[in-house]
Amino acid sequence: MQEAFPGDEVSVEDRTGTGDHFQVTVASERFDGLSLVEQHRLVYDALADPLADGTIHELRISTKGAG
């Protein structure tokens, strides 16, 4: 996540303490002017591998622009 959003405010919370249910919160300039669907797609892209292999069982996303 830090690689995908360098210098941005990124927080990842393990919601259940089991390492597979996460709350990801990102504030980034990359989101400025994008719809929520587009913003969440960027987060999904950054986490494509752990989503695909099942490491992440559940993901909650909260995004906002930098402005």
Next chain:
Amino acid sequence: MSELRDQLQEIIEGEDVALFMKGTPQMVMCGNSHRALEALRRAGAPVTAVDILPDPRIRQELSDISGWPTIPQVFVRGELIGGADIVEELEQSGELEQTLAEKLGPDYRGAADERVVAVA
């Protein structure tokens, strides 16, 4: 194009509000599907629900079509609105009702009953 894909496409484009979920509104099998369903209900959306659990190919085909990796997925008149987080956020800000009124007309509330469609 497979028959299943055609079916899914038809639901996405043909239904006012399509909710692809784990389980059914009568027996929800996942917390996120529950969150999306409840947000849609609060907004008065005429939900057509599709259970993706009976066959793993449903989820696969759906994500191929939408480019969205997780369940639930909510579409209004063919447009992907989002998953549980977005739908909840939009409901809380009032934007979900706004979108529904824009796309379905101001009298969308109560225009149709909640229903379930099976795909195979």
